[in-house]
Each structure stands twice: as C-alpha cells, then as structure tokens.
Amino acid sequence: MNIKPVTAIGFLGTQLDSGMGAGRWQKWRPSVALCQQPGQPVARLELLYTGERHRRLAECVQGDIASFSPATDVRLTLLPIADPWDFGQVYSALYDWAHGYAWAPDEWQYWVHITTGTHVAQICLFLLAESRHLPGVLAQTSPPRRWGTGEPGQLSLIDLDLSRYDAIARRFEAAQRDAVAFLKSGIATRNARFNALIDEIERVAVRSAAPILLTGPTGAGKSFLARRMAQLKRERKLISGQFVEVNCATLHGDGAMSALFGHKKGAFTGAASDRAGLLKSADGGVLFLDEIGELGPDEQAMLLKAIEEKRFYPLGSDREVGSNFQLIAGTCRDLRREVAAGRFREDLFSRINLWTYDLPGLAARPEDIEPNIDHLLALHASEQGRMARFHPEARSAFLRFAQSEEAAWRGNFRDLSSSITRLATLAEGGRITQAQVEAETARLRWLWARQGPESGSESGPESAPESAPAAADWPARLLGPEKAAALDLFDRLQLAAVLPVCAQSASLSEAGRRLFAQSRQQRKAVNDSDRLRKYLLRFGLSWEQIRQGMAGSVKP
Structure with missing residues (x-):
C-alpha cells in the first residue's frame, strides 16, 4: 500500500521548545519529538512562529531536527500576530495562511500539531481543522514516562470526521431518532412522505435559526409542530426565550401593530401605557405567526425589517428596540398566489421561504390514521383517567370508513381528535361498540356534507340561496x-x-x-x-x- 508522506503544521513552543544549550537534548521538546516518532516520519514541518524575537529559537529547532532527520524539510513561517492571546488576531492570521497554502491532499497527509502554542492558538487550530480549512487530523504529542531519557514520547492522531467513529455515529443516529419521535409525539407514522418531511424538519430545527414556513390545510398540525420545534431547540440549549404564538387573522388595524411591535403610551386612542409587543416577548426564543398571509401591508413591511435587522420601531416611538427571535410562519394560503395578486410582499415571501414545508392533510395520509387513533386514545386516558378501547369489529369498521375516499377529513386532525373524543367519552365500560361507530360515521358524513366542497366553505354553490339579492x-x-x-x-x-x-x-x-x-x-x-x-x-x-x-x- 502506498503511504502518503506527512506534512505537519504547528506553532513553535516558546516555552516547551525553548533551550539552546547542550542540556536541551535531555529535555522533551514537542516540535522536535514530533519528528522523532519511530515508523511515522515527518517529511515536512510547517513551523509557525509569531515574532522576530523567536526567530533564533525557531532556527535552533530547525537545525536540531536536521541533525537526526535530514530528510525532514522544516519550513519556518513568521505569522504577523502582535498578541498571541488575542483570538481575532490568531484566527485571522491562521485563516489567511491556510487559504494561501498549496494543499495537495491527494499527495500528502496532514497533521495539525496542537501541543504547542498558546491555548488560543490551539483552539484556533482545532476550529480550522474541524471546518476543514486545515485538511488534516489533529496530532497530540505527550512526554515520555521517564524524563531525561531523550525518548520522543507518545503521539496520538485524532480524526475529527465523526462519521469514522461508529459508536459516535450510532449515538448521533439515536439522538436524531429521538428528536424525530419527539416532533411526532411518539406517533409511529407510516406515511413515507410525511416521515421524510419530519426527518428534514428535525435537522433544520437544530441546525438553523433562519425563518421556517409551514403551509398546509387548517388542522394539519402547523401550530403543534411549531411548538414542538421550539421545545426541541430549548432542550438542545439553542434558545433561552419563550415560544410566542399569535394568529394573525385576529389582528386588525392599530391593534395589529400594537400586538406585534408594541406601542408607546398615547400612540393612539386607548394606549394608556407602554406595551412591549409579541416580537419583543419572543426575544431569544421562537415567534410563531400563524396565518401570516392575513397580515396587512404595513405589518408585513415592519416584520421584514424586524426579521432582517432584529430591530423595529414600536407604534408611536422614535426609538428602535431589538429582539433576536426565530420566526416560524404558518399559512393555509398559497403565498405565491398572494404575491402575484399583490396581497403579500414579494420581499417578505422571499425572506421566509428559505425552509418551506407543506404539511399534508389527514386524507392524504390514510396509513397514519390508525397510529393517530391509538395516540388519541392514550391521550384521552391520561387526561381523563379512564381507558377506552375499540371492540375489534368496531375498530375495523371505523378504520374502513376513516381510510376510505368518503372520509374527507376537512378539519384534518381536529376532526379526528373530536371524533375519538366523542367515541371514548360515550364508551360504556371502556368499550367502543360498532353501534357507536355507525353513529359517529353518520355524524361525520353530516358534518362534511354541511361544509360543502373541498374548500371547506360553508357557503359553497350548493348552499347558496336560490336567488341572491342583486x-x-x-x-x-x-x-x-x-x-x-x-x-x-x-x-x-x-x-x-x-x-x-x-x-x-x-x-x-x-x-x-x-x-x-x-x-x-x-x-x-x-x-x-x-x-x-x-x-x-x-x-x-x-x-x-x-x-x-x-x-x-x-x-x-
């Protein structure tokens, strides 16, 4: 097997590598020891130092390595760092050096030596290696057990590619499975499209603070999912603030501005005192704006500024306030059509459209009805302290209807939750009978017939008066x-x-x-x-x- 030669990168240790007298050979020096490892020769050492005053020491180390390993090419590089304990200076200097270096990973293997240098330098080397700006593994040297023997000590190589560590990878996979189950409330959903959707939402929830847009019909679970995402972020210590939810369809006129952005006393009639507003209340947390398509144009403009700049003006105030919140928006409207019709700002839609997820309605997920029934029955039992179960024939009958094309589920999970609540409440002795199921399915047919066509409107063509007034x-x-x-x-x-x-x-x-x-x-x-x-x-x-x-x- 062809083993690629090693290039090591590290700082000169102004303390650990110091010493230019004859006694230095009895001392353990990390940069020298790195090149003394038996069976793992270093073909090239990029030795970085931070000031002209250290040049003489760097040249001494260079000469010592040449004396026992003439094949090692020790390259001295002066980095312009005035204060090696200043994180900004050290990181910037290393970043610039890394971007100007001629990396050749197909020809060389790279070690990033983190034993020498200030703690700040070691942290910066770690961060740049982890982000692959330094495309190598970490190299950690340690002194021999017996001092004064001239032995090189130990060398440990640490690969930051976590996918190489099976045990760690299994723990990450388990943590992701737990998070996905949490978002679904432990419901073992079977719909492949929905499961893939929740898998991606889990990754976005824990990795991104950008706005998220949840679309889908009323009752599809947008509000529930937004709340669970906020809880997941709080458990991962990604947010410290609260979850704030508001239905934009309930906001009108000055009340909308005041509710969202707050107001100063006297800003309008009835403003008897200052009000912080919901955006401020969500500082450090998550703001869920349900039915965002109902916001007026003024509120949309101010919301865009608040999302982009994290600052806004309360109503009647000439001073900005700040709020660092993550926005999750929900809507049952097609915002693309709203933009085309001029009812929704195109720039705001573009800003909240980075992560958009369309939650399917219950009728589009017939295979998920059964596990949701079991979940709702368990939830009813925990809340009421009374277990209810289907008679086997009744369960089969209800599932046949619930999964058929006849079941419209216009209210989606709200309809299903109400249906199971009625069945569980009326169950005598905790048994849901076939007669109850027949009565419940008749009720659902009646409910959906009154709602009219797929739009769910109660004033569809078939229910309109025969002669509407001119x-x-x-x-x-x-x-x-x-x-x-x-x-x-x-x-x-x-x-x-x-x-x-x-x-x-x-x-x-x-x-x-x-x-x-x-x-x-x-x-x-x-x-x-x-x-x-x-x-x-x-x-x-x-x-x-x-x-x-x-x-x-x-x-x-």
Whole structure:
C-alpha cells in the first residue's frame, strides 16, 4: 500500500521548545519529538512562529531536527500576530495562511500539531481543522514516562470526521431518532412522505435559526409542530426565550401593530401605557405567526425589517428596540398566489421561504390514521383517567370508513381528535361498540356534507340561496329602505360596489387591499383596513354588521 508522506503544521513552543544549550537534548521538546516518532516520519514541518524575537529559537529547532532527520524539510513561517492571546488576531492570521497554502491532499497527509502554542492558538487550530480549512487530523504529542531519557514520547492522531467513529455515529443516529419521535409525539407514522418531511424538519430545527414556513390545510398540525420545534431547540440549549404564538387573522388595524411591535403610551386612542409587543416577548426564543398571509401591508413591511435587522420601531416611538427571535410562519394560503395578486410582499415571501414545508392533510395520509387513533386514545386516558378501547369489529369498521375516499377529513386532525373524543367519552365500560361507530360515521358524513366542497366553505354553490339579492339592493338590505333611499345616487352606487367585495373577503384588511390596490401605491403610509373602516362608518356600518348581514349572499 502506498503511504502518503506527512506534512505537519504547528506553532513553535516558546516555552516547551525553548533551550539552546547542550542540556536541551535531555529535555522533551514537542516540535522536535514530533519528528522523532519511530515508523511515522515527518517529511515536512510547517513551523509557525509569531515574532522576530523567536526567530533564533525557531532556527535552533530547525537545525536540531536536521541533525537526526535530514530528510525532514522544516519550513519556518513568521505569522504577523502582535498578541498571541488575542483570538481575532490568531484566527485571522491562521485563516489567511491556510487559504494561501498549496494543499495537495491527494499527495500528502496532514497533521495539525496542537501541543504547542498558546491555548488560543490551539483552539484556533482545532476550529480550522474541524471546518476543514486545515485538511488534516489533529496530532497530540505527550512526554515520555521517564524524563531525561531523550525518548520522543507518545503521539496520538485524532480524526475529527465523526462519521469514522461508529459508536459516535450510532449515538448521533439515536439522538436524531429521538428528536424525530419527539416532533411526532411518539406517533409511529407510516406515511413515507410525511416521515421524510419530519426527518428534514428535525435537522433544520437544530441546525438553523433562519425563518421556517409551514403551509398546509387548517388542522394539519402547523401550530403543534411549531411548538414542538421550539421545545426541541430549548432542550438542545439553542434558545433561552419563550415560544410566542399569535394568529394573525385576529389582528386588525392599530391593534395589529400594537400586538406585534408594541406601542408607546398615547400612540393612539386607548394606549394608556407602554406595551412591549409579541416580537419583543419572543426575544431569544421562537415567534410563531400563524396565518401570516392575513397580515396587512404595513405589518408585513415592519416584520421584514424586524426579521432582517432584529430591530423595529414600536407604534408611536422614535426609538428602535431589538429582539433576536426565530420566526416560524404558518399559512393555509398559497403565498405565491398572494404575491402575484399583490396581497403579500414579494420581499417578505422571499425572506421566509428559505425552509418551506407543506404539511399534508389527514386524507392524504390514510396509513397514519390508525397510529393517530391509538395516540388519541392514550391521550384521552391520561387526561381523563379512564381507558377506552375499540371492540375489534368496531375498530375495523371505523378504520374502513376513516381510510376510505368518503372520509374527507376537512378539519384534518381536529376532526379526528373530536371524533375519538366523542367515541371514548360515550364508551360504556371502556368499550367502543360498532353501534357507536355507525353513529359517529353518520355524524361525520353530516358534518362534511354541511361544509360543502373541498374548500371547506360553508357557503359553497350548493348552499347558496336560490336567488341572491342583486348588488344594487344591498345598501337597502343593510341600512334599511328609508336610509338607503336618502343617499345620493353616487353614494348608493359606490356603496353597492363596495359591499360585495367586503362579503367576498375573509377580513377587513383583505377587503381594504382589494379596494385600494391602485391608490395605495402612491401612499407612503398605508392602512387599508382603517381607511375602509372609516368609509363604512360614514354610513353607520361596521365590518361585523356587513359580515352578518351579507352571510350566504355571495360565494367567498
């Protein structure tokens, strides 16, 4: 076997390698001993020293090595380090030297000698070897057991490629399996796509602090998974702060700004005292913004700044505050379409789209229904102190229905959890019977039939009134015939055009974005929801009145 020659890299030991008198040969000197190892000759030694005052000692060591190993090429290199205990100076000098060195790993094997030099130098050598800027193994020399014998002592080689150590690799694999099981709450899921997804999420959760975007239908487990990721990071000592969760669909107008970014006293009517805000509360931890697609444009702009700079202005304040949080965002919307429609900022989407995971709904994972049933039954038993089990025939019947195409599972795991809770609660003597299963499957069919098509909307085409009122009649429907008749024709026609847009929108913010899509481009400060709210108040209307009054009139 062709053994490649050795190049060793190390610092001159100004203390351990010192001595230029005849007695130096009775002293153990690490740089000299490195080249005296029997059976492992060093063909080249890159001996680094940090000041002109050490040149004479370096040349002495060079000559001593030449006296017993003339074939060893000792190359002296002066590194411009003023303070060998300054981490920045030492690391920078070594980094620059490593990047200028002509490495040839196909021809040479490299040893990084970490016995000599300051502790700072040894740490820097370790870090550069671990990151492969120094493509070699660590070499550690130690003195002989008996002093004054002139023996070279011991040499230990340490390869930092952990994949070479089977026992360590097995421990890493076990730790990863435990982490993946934790993210899945110990549920032995069988769906290959979902399992691969969770495997990758585990690696990202423990290695990255970048934003993560979780997409998928309502009830697919986005909030649950975000909370488990935060718990995993806390157990690994990756975060010290708390997990802060907020549903962006509940945030509107000034309240959205205040809730997220905080406010100063007097920033708006009702701001009686300072408020820190949720972003500040998540400092050092994880912020989960569920339904991020519901945020208004102003909140999106401020959130982008907070993610990129870790700083933002509370509402009404002229002083920035800092918060170092990791963002996990959730949405059931397709943000690509929202960006194309101008409802979501493209730069914010790009910023949160580094790690995007689409969680499949329950209907797309029929093989995972059975282990989730077992998990939910065990959870019910621990919470209620009462065990419930399926009769074998009842279990088979429920699984046949649950895994069939007939089972829509529109609410996903929320539907399944509610179903198992009902069955376990009504189980007499802890036994779920076939009659109960038949009643429960009938209930689920009824539930999904009321929800309409796949969108889950309760106001789909089949449930819409046979004759929805014409748009021109809507002002009269909401204001009453007399108030509507008292309006100028201009106001009545404009209001008749605005109301259908409101009825088709999921929130006041969305309606405002659609109505003011063009004029908002010319405004520096934009608050579409507030602008729409003030317009409706001219007619004595509120968002809640419109949603209640127009319910079922149009298809969202």
